[in-house]
Amino acid sequence: MxxxxxxSRHTQVKIPTIRFYEDKGLLPxxxxxxxxxRRYDDTALKRLIFIRHCRDLGLPLTDIEGLLSLEGASGRDxxxxxxxxxxxxxxxxxxxxxLRSLEAELSxxxxxxxxxxxxxxxxxxxxxxxxxxxxxxxxxx
Amino acid sequence: MxxxxxxSRHTQVKIPTIRFYEDKGLLPxxxxxxxxxRRYDDTALKRLIFIRHCRDLGLPLTDIEGLLSLEGASGRDxxxxxxxxxxxxxxxxxxxxxLRSLEAELSxxxxxxxxxxxxxxxxxxxxxxxxxxxxxxxxxx
DNA sequence: TCTTGAACCTCTAGTCACTAGAGGAATTAC
DNA sequence: GTAATTCCTCTAGTGACTAGAGGTTCAAGA
Ligand SMILES: [Zn+2]
Ligand SMILES: [Zn+2]
Ligand SMILES: [Zn+2]
Ligand SMILES: [Zn+2]
Numbered sequence: 539m540x541x542x543x544x545x546s547r548h549t550q551v552k553i554p555t556i557r558f559y560e561d562k563g564l565l566p567x568x569x570x571x572x573x574x575x576r577r578y579d580d581t582a583l584k585r586l587i588f589i590r591h592c593r594d595l596g597l598p599l600t601d602i603e604g605l606l607s608l609e610g611a612s613g614r615d616x617x618x619x620x621x622x623x624x625x626x627x628x629x630x631x632x633x634x635x636x637l638r639s640l641e642a643e644l645s646x647x648x649x650x651x652x653x654x655x656x657x658x659x660x661x662x663x664x665x666x667x668x669x670x671x672x673x674x675x676x677x678x679x
Numbered sequence: 680m681x682x683x684x685x686x687s688r689h690t691q692v693k694i695p696t697i698r699f700y701e702d703k704g705l706l707p708x709x710x711x712x713x714x715x716x717r718r719y720d721d722t723a724l725k726r727l728i729f730i731r732h733c734r735d736l737g738l739p740l741t742d743i744e745g746l747l748s749l750e751g752a753s754g755r756d757x758x759x760x761x762x763x764x765x766x767x768x769x770x771x772x773x774x775x776x777x778l779r780s781l782e783a784e785l786s787x788x789x790x791x792x793x794x795x796x797x798x799x800x801x802x803x804x805x806x807x808x809x810x811x812x813x814x815x816x817x818x819x820x
Numbered sequence: 821t822c823t824t825g826a827a828c829c830t831c832t833a834g835t836c837a838c839t840a841g842a843g844g845a846a847t848t849a850c
Numbered sequence: 851g852t853a854a855t856t857c858c859t860c861t862a863g864t865g866a867c868t869a870g871a872g873g874t875t876c877a878a879g880a
Contacts, residue, residue: 542827543826555868557830571828573828573875574875576828576829587807588806588807591806591808595781595806599865599866605806608800614796616796617794619792619800619803620792620794623806627782627786630782634778637771637778641772641775644736645768647736651760653761656753659757661757661760661764662757665729665733666728666732667728676735684855684857693838694857695838695840696837696839698859699837699838714857715846715858716845716846716857
């Protein structure tokens, strides 16, 4: 049986976060000692490692919940895992392309000013409006 | 003099967000009608456009506040604008490179399963731990 | 067995940048 | 004059945590 601190050290998940996952229902409520402290078993540890790895892959908690519910599933049900992976991949690619156009605009803006600053700063000016930008760019998330 | 709805329509910034910017001190408190409704002038409109464009470039509100305070600045002070731009650019590049390694892992994971699902799903398995990943990947933001 | 210090408990609130909704007042158009 | 639209303030919710307060329990050494 492991304490919450042990779980934390072995997964890099901070203690309040482990409790937060419990609140959200991602981790089952563990047994408690007579003094009310949490005691985990190996299954809980594996589950937390699973959650942590999915988070490191950028999955939102709702998707992780979905994946966890596939524990012990078989056949067609498992296709849900593929769907989640592909949705996440598509989302990721979308974000990368947005960030790249942001990068393009920002590097252009950064280079716009000669640094003399007699009257104005071209960087500051370029921040102020979209009219000089080469293309569209939206932060979005 | 413009109403808040007019500002919203002309900037794509939602009405509650405009009020939120006022609360945060990014927009000055505007004049009010006898009936307590906000009325803006052209300066406020330009300021909101500035804020909106900076947000679309991914700048956090604190940096936008910094840029707005450079209004009317000259000389060396304006270098702060360059600093903000370059910090944002560096941050952006860092995020892009992280997202790219995420993308690499996820596309590998996505292809890992043949879809037969007799016993297990390789996608689900790959989500569960980092041991099969090619390299490091951290979501971070 | 006792003591001490580390680890644990619950609960609240803060982060960022908004967004939604309730319940009511003002404005505008006809 | 009335009805539709817009506006007001205020509270609370989002996602995924994180920090801190104030108190309790555990484990190890003396
Ligand atoms: Zn400059
Ligand atoms: Zn632009
Ligand atoms: Zn599969
Ligand atoms: Zn991995």
